[in-house]
Amino acid sequence: MANVRGAVHKPKLYKSVIEDVINEVRELFLDEGVDEQVLLELKTLWENKLLQSKAVEGFHTEEQAALQAAAQQQQQQQQQVQVQQVQQVQHVTQQAQAQQVILPPQQQQAPQQQVIVQDPKILQHMNATGMSAAATAATLALPTGVTPYQQLITSQGQILQVVRAANGAQYIIQQPQQQILLQQQMQPGGVQAPVIQQVLAPLQGGIPQQAGVIIQPQQIVLASGNKVQGSTQVMQAMAQQQQQQPAQAAAAQVQQVQQLQQAQGAAAPQAQQQAQAQQPPMMLQVDGAGDTSSEEDEDEEEEYDEDEEEEKDKDGGEDGQVEEEPLNSGDDVSDEEDQELFDTENVVVCQYDKIHRSKNKWKFHLKDGIMNLNGKDYVFSKAIGDAEW
């Protein structure tokens, strides 16, 4: 190849390197039993980061855009799949199955992680919104919510899908007679459950008014104890609903979710409290959650508060010790200058053929190098330099 500018060649060079690596690694991935989808995701992540770094001129631009869009969709679909998977356990309708088939297999691999990631955001959101279950129910204008969740699903054959919106907040929207996705808020299982039920209940009648309703996460289940279990929990809760007698949709869901939470050892006393409070069947509670009708709930609340206080005390003790240490560290002679000298951003990584010195004149013969200068990447096959020390 003739002398070509290193800067121009870079995109092709990098592209070819990426292709080579991905192809070589494909076998490794298959041997490990890792899906091809993950390999593609690796490639996408890799190329995206390169684009973001702006060290290389844009390449794969159209493909990148398509891949990014596909990646987002895949992520959303993954969550949907999570929901669907659980639901299918109970009621597998043909339509549901068909939808699952369409969805990428990636769902199996990272469902919970996504849930986990989103949970903190959701928790914050939940705390911020402060809507109670009753408020939500009122908003949705639920009928005397008698129909249990399961029936809602089967009768309509709809599938609840969870979608993660860009900002991490999810909403549940279910459209009647359409098995399209509901955007569900990724919340700890309990929160999702009531929302779902509430949405489903009115939908049973195919009421179009519900189609556009966006439900925000409810406080029915407290976030603090319930993180992570997320949609899988909810789904499991829904799955278990089959065994429950018809009751309020929200109550049943919350109850099941709570059972799940207990089983998983992440009980949120307040959630239970609320669920239990809502248990009285046939009546739609509109005066808000947080009933204190049962003594057990009060005790659990007190225990929970005590734990918090203990943790706070511990943190206070540690802070006191930390404050003392910096006093001594000021005695050191600053070594940072040496560190800064070697902490440059312009880096050349290469191999040397010959390094020569005469008195204080240095000559460098370098080869096969990648340089990052002023944020931009360059490559060279040979480099010759002079410097005086």
Next chain:
Amino acid sequence: MAYQLYRNTTLGNSLQESLDELIQTQQITPQLALQVLLQFDKAINTALANRVRNRVNFRGSLNTYRFCDNVWTFVLNDVEFREVTDLVKVDKVKIVACDGKSESTQNKSDKWSVTQTPQISVCL
């Protein structure tokens, strides 16, 4: 085995970050990620040796030099990098160079290998 030298480049770092993300979400194992990086080392070494054919000259003042474990590390100031058409100036640049003669030495952790001619060895 190729040099792991090139992992600390834009290309290498973005690959490592991507692999870390996949490990975080448990889509791949750390072992697999390591295999990927080893494969990357081979690919980048081959690509640089075969697909790049250009020369660069540079001139500057040497601030520090270090030769340890057969690896040269220089810090130059006020450097001009000149290619046929390009000129790039930087205030400070760090050059890390592994031995280009014997590919048998893998990564930098090869302390006990007998080097060729004795060179100035300043291990700070």
